[in-house]
Amino acid sequence: MDLTDLRTLAGRNEWGAMLPELLMGCLALLLLALAVVLPKRRHGQIVGVAILGQVAILAVLLLTLHSAYVGREAFNGLLLPSRSGQILRVFLLLSSLLVSLLARVSFATRPVPRIEFYHLVLVVAAAMMLLVQSHNFVMLFVALETLTVGFYILVSYFRSSEASLEAGLKYLVLGALSSALLLFGIVLLYGVAGNPLLPGRTNHAFDYSALAYFLAENPHNFVASAGIVLVLAGVAFKIGAVPFQIWIPDVYQGAPTPVTAFLAVASKAAGFGVLLVLVTDVFAAYGWLVKPVLSAMAIATILFGNVAALTQHNVKRLIGLSGVSHAGFLLIGVVAAISVPMAVGAVYFYLYAYLIASFTVFGVMTHLAGTDDAVQELEHYAGLSRRSPFLAGVLAVGLGSLAGIPPLAGFMGKLFVFIAAAKAGMYGLLAVAIAGVVLSIYYYFGWIRAAYFDGDTASAAAAKAPVAVGALAGFALGALALASVVLGFYQGPIGQWLSAP
């Protein structure tokens, strides 16, 4: 390979295909530059730049939703911008925007450096956006490591808090383990696909298409099976599926609340994006293996998440474990996607409903967090309906949607996943899912009960001051709650966008 080869390759780099990610990187650098240039008292404005910048990038992304790059490989097959990639890009950008808004509320009262936080959130979000569009294991791994390293810092961002540091350490150790599993799986696949004795052997086994072709030629190879299981395990860590969920309660509790939200929503969604591509495309020939493995995982995840959440009093742990159970419901959709194409749309709809509802709940949590961010107990919600009827109402909508109660968006998500599962004939999984939903009602309802029914006396309310909600945060929370309701009643263009083949 000489310089001309490289030049030809470089000539085929479609930079426009990753325009939003590039813009996010530039915005992240701009924030750091502004922090150096601007005097300290004007640093508050940088946060505004970060938020407005993300809104602008979101606008760019929405305008180029159907750009010519979609559906074509870019960067010599490293990236494949696809329709589902676009759906997830919007999703991830929305999450990073909402995380920035949460951080604006959460950090207002805390003595922590701010600008770096927004910088990191942008970089991590860009990495996740690349991750879900990657079409090559090298790209996948680099993107994954970028976001994981970013999360190491974000999780332990409250340097003076023991809980936050402990969470960071746990995330580091277990994250490294999962990366190792993933890498081992990739190497096994690469190795076996290069075996000259096997049909369909390839020198480009990092490439999804080449690997998929090799796997289709060798549908029962033992080494490949082991590699696939290890790759699935690495991804399962990201989505928090049993048995790779052990880090979740502690990390979710210790991390700053906006980071918890970022982990719970964006990181999980990115994991599902990768999983869907792998399961429906790359590992399609190994459905016989993937299906039972993921089904078993889904069952264990739903049961563990819901049962463990039953006894939680710390709301961050509670939402973490409930998030585990949501991963289980989503896994049902992924398993169904192996044989039923409409399940893919169902998973994305579920993810959007989950994003909207989760950020609603996290927004309320941010407003109610006391001086110690890690200690947010159910008891702190007593009498919330008197202290702030707005926050209580928004919380009820968010939790109701998470619980999957009609007419909220979460119900539609569950319904679509259940329909997909029924179409795939997975009645056993459906039975477990029902048990999970009924169990989940108990703790979601317990939370609503704490906000509405407990300490609901005039004296208890008088003891606690009303909670102040800023105009921007109030607007965002109101819009999110409204979105949960509207998406429950009228799915309209989003429903068509997601359900189109």
Add this chain to the structure above:
Amino acid sequence: MSPLPFDPLLVSVATPLAVALAIALGLPKRWSVLLAYVGFAVPALLALHVWWHFGDQPLERHGYAFLTQYSTGLDGLGISLRLGVNGVAMPLFLLAGLVGLAAGLYAIQSQAERLKLYLMLLLIMQAGLMGVFASVNVFFFYFFHELALIPTFIMVGLWGGRDRAYAAMKLTIYLTAGAMLSLIGLIALYVKSGANSFDLLALRDLLAAHPLGETVQKHILGLLLFGFGILVSLWPFHTWAPLGYGAAPSSAAMLHAGVLKKFGLYGLIQVALPLLPAGLAPWSHLLAGLAVFGNVLVIGLVTMAQRDLKQMVGYSSVMHMGYAFLGLACGSVLGSGGVVLLMVGHGLSVALLFLLSTSVHQRTHTFDLGEMGGLARWAPGLAALFAAAIFASIGLPGFANFWGELSIFVALWHYSPGFAVAAVAGVIISAIYGLRALANVFFGPPSERFAEVAAKHPPTDLSWAERLPALVLLAALLGIGFWPKSISTAIDRGLAPVPALVARR
């Protein structure tokens, strides 16, 4: 098409919702109350309109009238808001309108704490109830049920009596379990039929041409039967009902016990029987056994043992649901038609009983039957209405319940005389507890405690604000009691084409 310039079904659902939204947006209290009258009155008037004009409507596919369709963006999945009523839906639509009006009027005069929120939740519930019986799409049928269910939980939790937090939680978990089971049944129907549509008309067309295998039918019907059964308090899954009704504020109890609970039975008659004609037969003996032994006899005896007036009414409603299940188990037009009649009659009478029980509580400051007595001396109007409600609930001729119970007993005799004898024995039980409650509350000498209460706050008779909702319900009970044809013709037309039902056996 309707003689009105707008779709009466859509407006009857949208009006309460719009009023609830206006209240949520911060309307002042006086205006909220005024608008709430509109929100409850419009559905009732439109329900009367639909009832009155149902006979002269040209019937479209499968006996439906007033059919309209609106898209919500999911047509590709077979989910769209199709509204319409057939002969089975119409009487229940009427029931929902009337009980909603009574519950709304009673709530407005109750001066409950945080009245605006209370009215808002009731209006949402009302919209859901109207929607349940006006939906021809199974998805929306389920959707509106849940829409009406959520306010119930909140109302029990916020305004409930003793044990409200526990009752609200138990209610939520049981009803969610029931709803989820039935949802899976409905999804199975959607998938197994191959229709890829929740539209009831499409499903009926398709399954009439290509019925499902008998085993599949049996399994799906089982899911629906027990899912819906939990919602209708089929023994032994009934324990949420008396507890929940005992704790619920009166208007919520009226709407739930009177109307919303009928959702499950309605679903079985309207969805399960026409679509799964061979599904009922394998379950009918189990169903009849559970109903007659559990709901009618066991719960009947439990009801007799109650000392708490509201719990007694709650248990009695569980017991009467037993008759409804028996009527269903018969698998005949007569039995199912009787169930629809009984649903209407029972809905009206149990709502009236809950309303009057609360009025009794306001005068005696207790629900304990042992601590009352002689209230008729102070409140003859209340006593008369209560007596009428008890007579209706026992099933005396002249009230709507009589026709329902009579048709069920006749159908049951053809099905199995043994069950019929046991069921008729239940009537004696309900007469015993009903009349005894009446005597305990209104007649005889006042208990010591009540004499003290009465000395401090002398009880007054019903005010007109309380009397009006009660009279609405009583008028409907008597109207149907003396003129059952006003709804039975429609029911007959609705049920006759259902293949699962034999005309007479």
